[in-house]
Amino acid sequence: MQSEHSELLAEIAAMKWPTFLSDGDCVGTPDPKLFDDEDRKKTVEAKKICSECPVKQKCAQWGIDNEDSGIWGGMDHKDRAKARRGKRKFVSMEKRRENLEWMQDIWSDKPAADLAIKYGKTERTIYRWRDKERKRVQNLGWSPFRPS
Numbered sequence: 001m002q003s004e005h006s007e008l009l010a011e012i013a014a015m016k017w018p019t020f021l022s023d024g025d026c027v028g029t030p031d032p033k034l035f036d037d038e039d040r041k042k043t044v045e046a047k048k049i050c051s052e053c054p055v056k057q058k059c060a061q062w063g064i065d066n067e068d069s070g071i072w073g074g075m076d077h078k079d080r081a082k083a084r085r086g087k088r089k090f091v092s093m094e095k096r097r098e099n100l101e102w103m104q105d106i107w108s109d110k111p112a113a114d115l116a117i118k119y120g121k122t123e124r125t126i127y128r129w130r131d132k133e134r135k136r137v138q139n140l141g142w143s144p145f146r147p148s
């Protein structure tokens with residue numbers, strides 16, 4: 001069974017890929033489960049790789065904002081929980097899946113009219129969402145497409 005971390009990575013890859021990850025030291029790591037945060041020894045090894053990584057800060061922030069499992073920027077789930085405490089409301093997995101679906105819709109070629117019906121909004125709102133999302137992603141330096 002695919003781990004939650006790998007599943008999320010696949011979801012992210014399918015819709016928006018944080019471009020900094022392609023510069024990460026974990027790219028091409030032989031053990032795909034190394035960063036899953038499920039095995040103490042592997043976690044220590046993964047954190048060691050992260051400590052030298054040139055995109056550690058961006059990755060850690062991504063993890064704090066988006067991930068509830070896995071090692072991101074040298075932080076495991078407990079480290080992120082500490083960093084979030086008092087700063088940010090944690091978003092449940094179910095809510096995140098809804099958000100992912102929304103983002104996939106926004107980035108898709110689906111007609112605005114169809115999405116307006118699906119979300120109970122006007123077409124104008126859909127255009128506004130698309131514009132806002134494009135700007136947000138641009139500001140964060142993300143790409144909706146995984147780099148080839």
Ligand code: SF4
Pocket residue numbers: 020021023024025026027035049050051053054055056057059060071072073074
């Ligand atoms: S900080 Fe760690 S998880 Fe993030 S890109 Fe670098 S090596 Fe990968």
